[in-house]
Amino acid sequence: MRLKWLSLLAVVILTTSSAKSSEITFRNVTLINSAGEEIVRLSSSSSLKENLPDERLDIVVINGNIPILFEDSIANISTIKQLRFLENGIEEIRSGAFKNLTGVQSLDISYSILVTLKNNTFRNLTVEELSVEHSGVTKIELCAFNYLPKLHTLSLLFNNLQTLEEEIFNNLSNLQNLELSFNFIRHFPDNIFKKIPKLKSVFIRNNKIEQLSQNAFRSNTLSYLDLSGNRIATITEGAFNDLPRLSSLILSFNHLTKITEGVFTGQSLNHVILSHNKISSVTSGAFKTLSHLEKLSLEFNRLTLINPQWFQNLINLHQLNFGHNRIREIPDKAFRDIQNDNNKRMDLSHNRINNISSYAFSGLKFLDTLDLSYNEIENWDVTLLADVERIRHLNLFQNKIKCPEGNFHKIFKARFTYLGFNLLTPHCLRKIVDWRLLESRRHVVCTKPCSLS
Protein backbone atom coordinates (compact mmCIF):
# COMPACT_ATOMS: atom_id res chain seq x y z
CA MET A 1 0.00 0.00 0.00
CA ARG A 2 2.71 2.36 1.05
CA LEU A 3 4.66 1.50 -2.09
CA LYS A 4 1.67 2.35 -4.22
CA TRP A 5 1.45 5.78 -2.59
CA LEU A 6 5.11 6.33 -3.15
CA SER A 7 4.89 5.50 -6.82
CA LEU A 8 1.90 7.80 -7.14
CA LEU A 9 3.98 10.54 -5.57
CA ALA A 10 6.74 9.78 -8.06
CA VAL A 11 4.27 10.16 -10.92
CA VAL A 12 3.16 13.51 -9.55
CA ILE A 13 6.75 14.69 -9.29
CA LEU A 14 7.44 13.49 -12.80
CA THR A 15 4.44 15.35 -14.17
CA THR A 16 5.41 18.62 -12.53
CA SER A 17 8.97 18.38 -13.76
CA SER A 18 7.84 17.50 -17.26
CA ALA A 19 5.56 20.56 -17.12
CA LYS A 20 8.73 22.49 -16.40
CA SER A 21 10.53 21.05 -19.37
CA SER A 22 7.74 22.30 -21.64
CA GLU A 23 8.66 25.81 -20.48
CA ILE A 24 11.11 26.28 -23.27
CA THR A 25 12.05 29.93 -23.38
CA PHE A 26 14.46 29.77 -26.28
CA ARG A 27 13.35 28.23 -29.56
CA ASN A 28 15.40 29.02 -32.60
CA VAL A 29 17.13 31.92 -30.91
CA THR A 30 20.62 33.17 -31.67
CA LEU A 31 23.15 34.91 -29.48
CA ILE A 32 25.15 37.63 -31.17
CA ASN A 33 28.32 39.27 -29.88
CA SER A 34 29.41 42.89 -30.05
CA ALA A 35 30.93 42.37 -33.51
CA GLY A 36 27.55 41.17 -34.78
CA GLU A 37 28.73 37.57 -35.10
CA GLU A 38 26.60 34.64 -34.11
CA ILE A 39 28.00 32.99 -30.99
CA VAL A 40 25.56 30.18 -30.65
CA ARG A 41 22.12 29.08 -31.86
CA LEU A 42 19.63 27.72 -29.34
CA SER A 43 17.19 25.48 -31.16
CA SER A 44 15.32 24.54 -28.02
CA SER A 45 16.40 25.35 -24.50
CA SER A 46 15.02 26.46 -21.18
CA SER A 47 18.20 28.02 -19.90
CA LEU A 48 20.49 30.63 -21.32
CA LYS A 49 23.32 29.60 -19.06
CA GLU A 50 23.58 26.06 -20.49
CA ASN A 51 24.33 27.43 -23.90
CA LEU A 52 26.95 30.00 -23.11
CA PRO A 53 30.57 29.54 -24.11
CA ASP A 54 33.10 29.66 -21.28
CA GLU A 55 34.78 32.88 -22.32
CA ARG A 56 33.75 36.27 -20.99
CA LEU A 57 31.68 38.42 -23.31
CA ASP A 58 31.12 42.17 -23.20
CA ILE A 59 27.84 42.26 -25.04
CA VAL A 60 25.41 39.54 -25.93
CA VAL A 61 22.37 40.36 -28.02
CA ILE A 62 19.57 37.84 -28.01
CA ASN A 63 17.89 37.56 -31.35
CA GLY A 64 14.69 35.73 -32.20
CA ASN A 65 11.15 35.45 -31.02
CA ILE A 66 10.64 34.87 -27.29
CA PRO A 67 6.98 35.18 -26.26
CA ILE A 68 7.54 34.29 -22.60
CA LEU A 69 10.60 34.47 -20.40
CA PHE A 70 9.93 31.58 -18.01
CA GLU A 71 11.19 31.25 -14.48
CA ASP A 72 14.89 30.44 -14.24
CA SER A 73 15.48 31.02 -17.94
CA ILE A 74 18.07 33.75 -17.30
CA ALA A 75 19.89 32.60 -14.21
CA ASN A 76 23.40 32.19 -12.90
CA ILE A 77 25.00 34.35 -15.57
CA SER A 78 28.45 35.49 -14.57
CA THR A 79 30.32 35.85 -17.87
CA ILE A 80 28.34 38.54 -19.71
CA LYS A 81 28.61 42.27 -18.99
CA GLN A 82 25.73 43.57 -21.09
CA LEU A 83 22.75 41.44 -21.91
CA ARG A 84 20.37 42.77 -24.54
CA PHE A 85 17.00 41.41 -25.50
CA LEU A 86 16.31 43.15 -28.75
CA GLU A 87 13.06 42.87 -30.74
CA ASN A 88 12.16 39.54 -29.18
CA GLY A 89 8.43 40.24 -28.97
CA ILE A 90 8.48 39.35 -25.28
CA GLU A 91 4.89 39.45 -24.00
CA GLU A 92 5.45 38.24 -20.51
CA ILE A 93 8.25 37.99 -18.03
CA ARG A 94 7.45 35.39 -15.41
CA SER A 95 8.41 35.96 -11.85
CA GLY A 96 11.92 34.63 -11.26
CA ALA A 97 12.96 34.75 -14.90
CA PHE A 98 16.04 36.70 -13.92
CA LYS A 99 18.10 35.32 -11.08
CA ASN A 100 21.63 35.60 -9.86
CA LEU A 101 23.07 37.68 -12.70
CA THR A 102 26.33 38.24 -10.90
CA GLY A 103 28.36 39.26 -13.93
CA VAL A 104 25.72 41.30 -15.70
CA GLN A 105 26.12 45.05 -15.29
CA SER A 106 23.57 46.09 -17.82
CA LEU A 107 20.27 44.47 -18.76
CA ASP A 108 18.32 45.85 -21.64
CA ILE A 109 14.94 44.83 -23.02
CA SER A 110 13.76 46.85 -25.96
CA TYR A 111 11.22 46.62 -28.74
CA SER A 112 9.14 44.02 -26.98
CA ILE A 113 5.40 44.00 -26.28
CA LEU A 114 5.22 43.97 -22.53
CA VAL A 115 2.16 45.61 -21.06
CA THR A 116 2.72 45.15 -17.37
CA LEU A 117 5.93 44.96 -15.41
CA LYS A 118 4.90 42.59 -12.68
CA ASN A 119 5.77 42.44 -9.05
CA ASN A 120 9.30 41.20 -8.49
CA THR A 121 10.12 40.90 -12.17
CA PHE A 122 13.44 42.50 -11.44
CA ARG A 123 14.05 41.30 -7.95
CA ASN A 124 17.36 40.93 -6.25
CA LEU A 125 19.63 41.57 -9.21
CA THR A 126 23.02 43.20 -9.07
CA VAL A 127 22.65 45.03 -12.39
CA GLU A 128 23.80 48.64 -12.53
CA GLU A 129 21.76 49.61 -15.56
CA LEU A 130 18.31 48.40 -16.43
CA SER A 131 16.40 49.49 -19.52
CA VAL A 132 12.95 48.50 -20.64
CA GLU A 133 12.40 50.67 -23.69
CA HIS A 134 10.03 50.79 -26.65
CA SER A 135 8.06 47.97 -25.11
CA GLY A 136 4.51 49.26 -24.65
CA VAL A 137 4.66 49.21 -20.85
CA THR A 138 1.47 50.74 -19.46
CA LYS A 139 1.62 49.54 -15.92
CA ILE A 140 4.32 48.96 -13.36
CA GLU A 141 3.24 46.94 -10.37
CA LEU A 142 4.27 48.08 -6.96
CA CYS A 143 7.32 45.90 -6.41
CA ALA A 144 8.46 45.42 -10.00
CA PHE A 145 11.81 46.93 -9.09
CA ASN A 146 12.56 45.39 -5.80
CA TYR A 147 15.87 45.11 -4.09
CA LEU A 148 18.24 46.18 -6.82
CA PRO A 149 21.06 47.39 -4.60
CA LYS A 150 23.48 48.41 -7.37
CA LEU A 151 21.06 49.89 -9.87
CA HIS A 152 22.20 53.39 -10.78
CA THR A 153 20.40 53.94 -14.08
CA LEU A 154 16.84 52.96 -14.87
CA SER A 155 15.39 53.72 -18.27
CA LEU A 156 11.76 53.38 -19.26
CA LEU A 157 12.06 55.43 -22.44
CA PHE A 158 9.36 55.18 -25.09
CA ASN A 159 6.64 53.25 -23.29
CA ASN A 160 2.95 53.94 -22.68
CA LEU A 161 3.08 54.91 -19.03
CA GLN A 162 0.32 57.30 -17.95
CA THR A 163 0.58 57.15 -14.21
CA LEU A 164 3.08 55.95 -11.70
CA GLU A 165 2.39 54.83 -8.20
CA GLU A 166 4.04 56.72 -5.43
CA GLU A 167 6.01 53.79 -4.07
CA ILE A 168 7.39 52.15 -7.19
CA PHE A 169 10.89 53.53 -6.82
CA ASN A 170 11.06 53.07 -3.09
CA ASN A 171 13.72 50.43 -2.77
CA LEU A 172 16.24 51.73 -5.25
CA SER A 173 18.93 52.72 -2.84
CA ASN A 174 21.62 53.43 -5.42
CA LEU A 175 19.54 54.89 -8.24
CA GLN A 176 21.02 58.07 -9.69
CA ASN A 177 19.55 58.45 -13.16
CA LEU A 178 15.92 57.93 -14.00
CA GLU A 179 14.80 58.16 -17.60
CA LEU A 180 11.04 58.44 -18.15
CA SER A 181 10.99 60.39 -21.40
CA PHE A 182 8.58 59.68 -24.26
CA ASN A 183 5.71 58.29 -22.23
CA PHE A 184 2.22 59.69 -21.57
CA ILE A 185 2.58 60.73 -17.96
CA ARG A 186 0.29 63.60 -16.90
CA HIS A 187 0.83 63.72 -13.24
CA PHE A 188 3.35 62.67 -10.64
CA PRO A 189 2.26 61.59 -7.21
CA ASP A 190 3.63 63.72 -4.39
CA ASN A 191 7.00 62.65 -3.10
CA ILE A 192 7.60 59.98 -5.73
CA PHE A 193 11.24 61.00 -6.04
CA LYS A 194 11.78 61.74 -2.42
CA LYS A 195 12.41 58.15 -1.47
CA ILE A 196 15.26 57.63 -3.90
CA PRO A 197 18.14 58.55 -1.64
CA LYS A 198 20.85 59.14 -4.29
CA LEU A 199 18.79 60.46 -7.17
CA LYS A 200 20.69 62.92 -9.38
CA SER A 201 19.03 63.21 -12.78
CA VAL A 202 15.45 62.76 -13.89
CA PHE A 203 14.46 63.00 -17.53
CA ILE A 204 10.74 63.39 -18.24
CA ARG A 205 10.95 64.80 -21.75
CA ASN A 206 7.98 64.47 -24.06
CA ASN A 207 5.27 63.41 -21.69
CA LYS A 208 1.88 65.03 -21.10
CA ILE A 209 2.41 67.08 -17.96
CA GLU A 210 0.22 70.18 -17.90
CA GLN A 211 0.73 71.64 -14.52
CA LEU A 212 3.49 71.63 -11.97
CA SER A 213 2.28 71.99 -8.46
CA GLN A 214 4.11 72.35 -5.24
CA ASN A 215 5.08 68.96 -3.79
CA ALA A 216 5.37 67.23 -7.14
CA PHE A 217 9.09 67.37 -7.04
CA ARG A 218 10.84 66.81 -3.81
CA SER A 219 14.31 65.43 -3.42
CA ASN A 220 17.28 66.35 -1.35
CA THR A 221 19.75 65.14 -3.98
CA LEU A 222 18.27 65.83 -7.41
CA SER A 223 20.45 68.12 -9.48
CA TYR A 224 19.19 67.75 -13.05
CA LEU A 225 15.52 67.87 -14.03
CA ASP A 226 14.47 67.80 -17.66
CA LEU A 227 10.78 68.53 -18.24
CA SER A 228 11.06 69.64 -21.84
CA GLY A 229 8.45 68.76 -24.43
CA ASN A 230 5.49 68.60 -22.08
CA ARG A 231 2.38 70.78 -21.98
CA ILE A 232 3.24 72.77 -18.92
CA ALA A 233 1.33 76.04 -19.00
CA THR A 234 1.45 76.98 -15.35
CA ILE A 235 3.91 76.45 -12.59
CA THR A 236 2.71 77.02 -9.08
CA GLU A 237 4.82 79.23 -6.86
CA GLY A 238 7.25 77.14 -4.91
CA ALA A 239 7.03 74.17 -7.26
CA PHE A 240 10.78 73.71 -7.04
CA ASN A 241 11.19 74.78 -3.44
CA ASP A 242 11.95 71.32 -2.17
CA LEU A 243 14.85 70.65 -4.50
CA PRO A 244 17.75 72.14 -2.57
CA ARG A 245 20.42 70.73 -4.89
CA LEU A 246 18.76 71.39 -8.21
CA SER A 247 21.28 72.90 -10.59
CA SER A 248 19.77 72.43 -14.07
CA LEU A 249 16.12 72.90 -14.84
CA ILE A 250 14.99 72.33 -18.41
CA LEU A 251 11.52 73.56 -19.31
CA SER A 252 11.90 74.09 -23.03
CA PHE A 253 9.17 73.15 -25.52
CA ASN A 254 6.28 73.68 -23.11
CA HIS A 255 3.29 76.02 -23.12
CA LEU A 256 4.47 78.65 -20.67
CA THR A 257 3.29 82.19 -21.31
CA LYS A 258 4.56 84.05 -18.27
CA ILE A 259 7.15 83.72 -15.58
CA THR A 260 6.18 85.08 -12.23
CA GLU A 261 8.08 85.72 -9.04
CA GLY A 262 8.43 82.83 -6.63
CA VAL A 263 8.69 80.04 -9.20
CA PHE A 264 12.45 79.87 -9.47
CA THR A 265 13.67 80.05 -5.97
CA GLY A 266 16.37 77.43 -5.81
CA GLN A 267 19.54 79.04 -4.61
CA SER A 268 21.49 76.30 -6.30
CA LEU A 269 20.24 76.71 -9.88
CA ASN A 270 23.02 77.09 -12.46
CA HIS A 271 21.04 76.61 -15.65
CA VAL A 272 17.44 77.59 -16.32
CA ILE A 273 16.29 76.71 -19.82
CA LEU A 274 12.96 78.17 -20.88
CA SER A 275 13.40 78.20 -24.63
CA HIS A 276 10.65 77.33 -27.11
CA ASN A 277 7.68 78.40 -25.02
CA LYS A 278 5.27 81.29 -25.58
CA ILE A 279 6.59 83.52 -22.86
CA SER A 280 5.71 87.16 -23.33
CA SER A 281 5.88 88.31 -19.76
CA VAL A 282 8.58 87.90 -17.14
CA THR A 283 8.08 89.64 -13.80
CA SER A 284 10.89 91.92 -12.66
CA GLY A 285 11.89 89.75 -9.71
CA ALA A 286 11.38 86.40 -11.42
CA PHE A 287 14.98 85.29 -11.06
CA LYS A 288 16.12 87.48 -8.21
CA THR A 289 17.11 84.74 -5.81
CA LEU A 290 19.22 82.82 -8.33
CA SER A 291 22.60 84.11 -7.34
CA HIS A 292 24.33 81.02 -8.73
CA LEU A 293 22.66 81.19 -12.11
CA GLU A 294 25.18 80.92 -14.95
CA LYS A 295 22.98 80.27 -17.94
CA LEU A 296 19.55 81.67 -18.69
CA SER A 297 17.90 80.62 -21.88
CA LEU A 298 14.73 82.26 -23.12
CA GLU A 299 15.19 81.87 -26.86
CA PHE A 300 12.23 81.18 -29.14
CA ASN A 301 9.67 83.00 -27.00
CA ARG A 302 7.57 86.12 -27.40
CA LEU A 303 9.45 88.66 -25.35
CA THR A 304 9.20 92.22 -26.60
CA LEU A 305 11.64 93.86 -24.25
CA ILE A 306 14.64 93.39 -22.02
CA ASN A 307 14.02 94.40 -18.46
CA PRO A 308 17.21 95.24 -16.53
CA GLN A 309 15.47 94.13 -13.33
CA TRP A 310 15.50 90.53 -14.48
CA PHE A 311 19.21 90.38 -13.79
CA GLN A 312 19.28 91.80 -10.29
CA ASN A 313 21.46 89.59 -8.08
CA LEU A 314 22.47 87.35 -10.99
CA ILE A 315 26.09 87.99 -10.24
CA ASN A 316 27.30 84.77 -11.83
CA LEU A 317 25.32 84.89 -15.04
CA HIS A 318 27.47 84.59 -18.14
CA GLN A 319 25.35 82.96 -20.79
CA LEU A 320 22.16 84.69 -21.89
CA ASN A 321 20.12 83.36 -24.76
CA PHE A 322 17.39 85.72 -25.84
CA GLY A 323 17.47 84.96 -29.55
CA HIS A 324 14.33 84.48 -31.65
CA ASN A 325 12.00 86.74 -29.69
CA ARG A 326 10.29 90.00 -30.59
CA ILE A 327 12.52 92.37 -28.69
CA ARG A 328 12.57 95.89 -30.13
CA GLU A 329 14.82 97.87 -27.87
CA ILE A 330 17.60 97.52 -25.38
CA PRO A 331 17.33 100.14 -22.66
CA ASP A 332 20.01 101.97 -20.71
CA LYS A 333 22.23 99.78 -18.54
CA ALA A 334 20.25 96.70 -19.37
CA PHE A 335 22.93 94.35 -18.06
CA ARG A 336 24.38 96.53 -15.32
CA ASP A 337 23.97 93.83 -12.66
CA ILE A 338 25.95 91.19 -14.50
CA GLN A 339 29.33 92.10 -13.15
CA ASN A 340 31.55 89.06 -13.25
CA ASP A 341 34.86 88.32 -14.89
CA ASN A 342 33.64 85.49 -17.08
CA ASN A 343 33.64 85.97 -20.82
CA LYS A 344 29.95 86.30 -21.40
CA ARG A 345 27.99 84.94 -24.32
CA MET A 346 24.95 87.00 -25.10
CA ASP A 347 22.62 85.98 -27.86
CA LEU A 348 20.12 88.63 -28.89
CA SER A 349 19.92 87.52 -32.51
CA HIS A 350 16.75 87.11 -34.54
CA ASN A 351 14.78 89.83 -32.78
CA ARG A 352 13.44 93.15 -34.01
CA ILE A 353 15.93 95.36 -32.24
CA ASN A 354 16.30 98.77 -33.81
CA ASN A 355 16.62 100.97 -30.81
CA ILE A 356 19.68 100.38 -28.66
CA SER A 357 20.36 102.95 -26.00
CA SER A 358 23.91 104.29 -26.20
CA TYR A 359 24.46 103.00 -22.67
CA ALA A 360 22.68 99.68 -23.20
CA PHE A 361 25.81 97.64 -22.54
CA SER A 362 27.45 99.88 -20.01
CA GLY A 363 29.09 98.06 -17.17
CA LEU A 364 29.86 94.99 -19.25
CA LYS A 365 33.60 94.40 -19.35
CA PHE A 366 34.25 90.90 -20.60
CA LEU A 367 32.45 89.33 -23.49
CA ASP A 368 33.10 86.29 -25.56
CA THR A 369 30.23 86.89 -27.95
CA LEU A 370 27.66 89.59 -28.39
CA ASP A 371 25.31 88.33 -31.07
CA LEU A 372 22.95 90.94 -32.48
CA SER A 373 22.61 89.39 -35.91
CA TYR A 374 19.26 89.34 -37.71
CA ASN A 375 17.87 92.51 -36.19
CA GLU A 376 16.94 95.95 -37.48
CA ILE A 377 19.79 97.99 -36.09
CA GLU A 378 20.49 101.15 -38.06
CA ASN A 379 23.02 102.90 -35.90
CA TRP A 380 26.10 101.55 -34.21
CA ASP A 381 28.35 104.01 -32.47
CA VAL A 382 31.45 104.24 -30.42
CA THR A 383 29.75 104.63 -27.03
CA LEU A 384 28.04 101.24 -27.19
CA LEU A 385 31.05 99.16 -26.23
CA ALA A 386 32.86 101.90 -24.33
CA ASP A 387 33.11 99.88 -21.12
CA VAL A 388 34.05 96.62 -22.78
CA GLU A 389 37.62 95.56 -22.12
CA ARG A 390 37.62 92.23 -23.91
CA ILE A 391 35.34 90.90 -26.63
CA ARG A 392 35.95 88.14 -29.12
CA HIS A 393 32.94 88.18 -31.44
CA LEU A 394 30.59 91.03 -32.21
CA ASN A 395 27.99 89.77 -34.62
CA LEU A 396 26.03 92.43 -36.47
CA PHE A 397 25.26 90.31 -39.50
CA GLN A 398 21.98 91.11 -41.28
CA ASN A 399 21.06 94.49 -39.87
CA LYS A 400 20.54 97.92 -41.45
CA ILE A 401 23.78 99.63 -40.62
CA LYS A 402 25.05 102.06 -43.25
CA CYS A 403 28.27 102.80 -41.45
CA PRO A 404 29.36 102.47 -37.83
CA GLU A 405 29.90 105.95 -36.41
CA GLY A 406 33.15 107.09 -34.85
CA ASN A 407 36.74 106.00 -34.59
CA PHE A 408 37.07 102.50 -36.06
CA HIS A 409 39.79 101.59 -33.56
CA LYS A 410 37.17 101.96 -30.85
CA ILE A 411 34.26 100.62 -32.86
CA PHE A 412 35.92 97.40 -33.93
CA LYS A 413 36.99 96.37 -30.47
CA ALA A 414 36.15 92.73 -31.01
CA ARG A 415 38.65 90.30 -32.38
CA PHE A 416 36.04 89.59 -35.04
CA THR A 417 33.26 91.98 -36.03
CA TYR A 418 30.75 90.56 -38.48
CA LEU A 419 29.10 93.08 -40.76
CA GLY A 420 27.79 91.01 -43.65
CA PHE A 421 24.34 91.75 -45.04
CA ASN A 422 24.06 95.31 -43.83
CA LEU A 423 23.58 98.44 -45.89
CA LEU A 424 27.22 99.53 -45.82
CA THR A 425 27.87 102.38 -48.24
CA PRO A 426 30.79 102.23 -50.71
CA HIS A 427 32.38 105.08 -48.78
CA CYS A 428 32.13 103.09 -45.54
CA LEU A 429 33.56 99.98 -47.15
CA ARG A 430 36.55 101.95 -48.37
CA LYS A 431 37.12 103.32 -44.85
CA ILE A 432 36.99 99.79 -43.43
CA VAL A 433 39.48 98.53 -46.01
CA ASP A 434 41.84 101.39 -45.11
CA TRP A 435 41.47 100.66 -41.40
CA ARG A 436 42.29 97.00 -41.99
CA LEU A 437 45.59 97.93 -43.55
CA LEU A 438 46.69 99.29 -40.18
CA GLU A 439 45.19 96.57 -38.03
CA SER A 440 46.32 92.96 -38.13
CA ARG A 441 45.06 91.60 -34.85
CA ARG A 442 41.41 92.46 -35.19
CA HIS A 443 39.18 91.57 -38.08
CA VAL A 444 36.08 92.86 -39.75
CA VAL A 445 34.31 90.11 -41.56
CA CYS A 446 32.07 91.12 -44.37
CA THR A 447 31.73 88.92 -47.37
CA LYS A 448 28.67 89.14 -49.58
CA PRO A 449 27.42 91.60 -50.54
CA CYS A 450 30.22 93.88 -49.42
CA SER A 451 33.31 91.83 -50.31
CA LEU A 452 36.10 93.40 -48.32
CA SER A 453 39.34 92.37 -49.90
Ligand SMILES: *[C@@H]1O[C@H](CO)[C@@H](O)[C@H](O)[C@H]1NC(C)=O
Ligand atom coordinates in the same frame (compact mmCIF):
# COMPACT_ATOMS: atom_id res chain seq x y z
C1 LIG B 1 14.95 30.02 -37.32
O1 LIG B 1 15.11 31.42 -37.54
C2 LIG B 1 15.63 31.73 -38.81
C3 LIG B 1 15.78 33.22 -38.88
O2 LIG B 1 16.39 33.71 -37.72
C4 LIG B 1 14.70 31.23 -39.87
O3 LIG B 1 15.27 31.48 -41.14
C5 LIG B 1 14.46 29.76 -39.70
O4 LIG B 1 13.49 29.30 -40.61
C6 LIG B 1 13.98 29.45 -38.30
N1 LIG B 1 13.89 28.02 -38.10
C7 LIG B 1 12.88 27.44 -37.49
C8 LIG B 1 12.97 25.96 -37.34
O5 LIG B 1 11.93 28.07 -37.04
Ligand SMILES: *[C@@H]1O[C@H](CO)[C@@H](O)[C@H](O)[C@H]1NC(C)=O
Ligand atom coordinates in the same frame (compact mmCIF):
# COMPACT_ATOMS: atom_id res chain seq x y z
C1 LIG C 1 22.21 28.36 -10.09
O1 LIG C 1 23.37 27.82 -9.55
C2 LIG C 1 23.17 27.17 -8.30
C3 LIG C 1 24.53 26.75 -7.78
O2 LIG C 1 25.28 26.17 -8.78
C4 LIG C 1 22.23 26.00 -8.49
O3 LIG C 1 21.98 25.40 -7.24
C5 LIG C 1 20.92 26.52 -9.05
O4 LIG C 1 20.05 25.44 -9.36
C6 LIG C 1 21.17 27.29 -10.32
N1 LIG C 1 19.93 27.89 -10.73
C7 LIG C 1 19.48 27.83 -11.97
C8 LIG C 1 18.13 28.41 -12.21
O5 LIG C 1 20.10 27.30 -12.86
Ligand SMILES: *[C@@H]1O[C@H](CO)[C@@H](O)[C@H](O)[C@H]1NC(C)=O
Ligand atom coordinates in the same frame (compact mmCIF):
# COMPACT_ATOMS: atom_id res chain seq x y z
C1 LIG D 1 25.18 32.26 -8.94
O1 LIG D 1 25.83 31.90 -10.14
C2 LIG D 1 27.17 31.47 -10.01
C3 LIG D 1 27.75 31.14 -11.36
O2 LIG D 1 27.10 31.71 -12.38
C4 LIG D 1 27.24 30.26 -9.11
O3 LIG D 1 28.58 29.89 -8.94
C5 LIG D 1 26.59 30.57 -7.80
O4 LIG D 1 26.57 29.40 -6.99
C6 LIG D 1 25.19 31.06 -8.01
N1 LIG D 1 24.61 31.42 -6.74
C7 LIG D 1 23.39 31.08 -6.38
C8 LIG D 1 22.97 31.50 -5.02
O5 LIG D 1 22.65 30.42 -7.11
Ligand SMILES: *[C@@H]1O[C@H](CO)[C@@H](O)[C@H](O)[C@H]1NC(C)=O
Ligand atom coordinates in the same frame (compact mmCIF):
# COMPACT_ATOMS: atom_id res chain seq x y z
C1 LIG E 1 19.40 37.39 -3.59
O1 LIG E 1 20.05 36.48 -4.47
C2 LIG E 1 21.10 35.75 -3.88
C3 LIG E 1 21.72 34.93 -4.94
O2 LIG E 1 21.94 35.66 -6.06
C4 LIG E 1 20.55 34.93 -2.74
O3 LIG E 1 21.61 34.26 -2.11
C5 LIG E 1 19.81 35.81 -1.75
O4 LIG E 1 19.17 35.05 -0.78
C6 LIG E 1 18.77 36.66 -2.46
N1 LIG E 1 18.20 37.62 -1.54
C7 LIG E 1 16.91 37.98 -1.54
C8 LIG E 1 16.52 39.01 -0.54
O5 LIG E 1 16.11 37.51 -2.31
Ligand SMILES: *[C@@H]1O[C@H](CO)[C@@H](O)[C@H](O)[C@H]1NC(C)=O
Ligand atom coordinates in the same frame (compact mmCIF):
# COMPACT_ATOMS: atom_id res chain seq x y z
C1 LIG F 1 2.73 43.57 -5.47
O1 LIG F 1 3.36 43.45 -4.24
C2 LIG F 1 2.94 44.36 -3.25
C3 LIG F 1 3.80 44.21 -2.02
O2 LIG F 1 4.24 42.93 -1.87
C4 LIG F 1 1.46 44.17 -2.97
O3 LIG F 1 1.04 45.14 -2.06
C5 LIG F 1 0.69 44.31 -4.26
O4 LIG F 1 -0.66 44.02 -4.06
C6 LIG F 1 1.23 43.39 -5.32
N1 LIG F 1 0.58 43.68 -6.56
C7 LIG F 1 0.16 42.72 -7.36
C8 LIG F 1 -0.55 43.17 -8.59
O5 LIG F 1 0.36 41.55 -7.15
Ligand SMILES: *[C@@H]1O[C@H](CO)[C@@H](O)[C@H](O)[C@H]1NC(C)=O
Ligand atom coordinates in the same frame (compact mmCIF):
# COMPACT_ATOMS: atom_id res chain seq x y z
C1 LIG G 1 10.79 47.45 -0.32
O1 LIG G 1 11.49 46.52 0.46
C2 LIG G 1 10.79 46.11 1.61
C3 LIG G 1 11.69 45.21 2.39
O2 LIG G 1 12.41 44.35 1.57
C4 LIG G 1 9.49 45.43 1.18
O3 LIG G 1 8.76 45.06 2.29
C5 LIG G 1 8.68 46.38 0.31
O4 LIG G 1 7.53 45.72 -0.19
C6 LIG G 1 9.48 46.89 -0.83
N1 LIG G 1 8.73 47.89 -1.55
C7 LIG G 1 8.81 48.06 -2.87
C8 LIG G 1 7.94 49.12 -3.44
O5 LIG G 1 9.56 47.43 -3.59
Ligand SMILES: *[C@@H]1O[C@H](CO)[C@@H](O)[C@H](O)[C@H]1NC(C)=O
Ligand atom coordinates in the same frame (compact mmCIF):
# COMPACT_ATOMS: atom_id res chain seq x y z
C1 LIG H 1 14.10 104.11 -28.08
O1 LIG H 1 13.91 103.65 -26.77
C2 LIG H 1 13.82 104.68 -25.79
C3 LIG H 1 13.68 104.03 -24.45
O2 LIG H 1 14.64 103.06 -24.25
C4 LIG H 1 12.65 105.57 -26.11
O3 LIG H 1 12.61 106.63 -25.17
C5 LIG H 1 12.76 106.09 -27.50
O4 LIG H 1 11.60 106.81 -27.83
C6 LIG H 1 12.94 104.97 -28.50
N1 LIG H 1 13.18 105.50 -29.80
C7 LIG H 1 12.58 105.02 -30.89
C8 LIG H 1 12.99 105.66 -32.18
O5 LIG H 1 11.77 104.11 -30.87
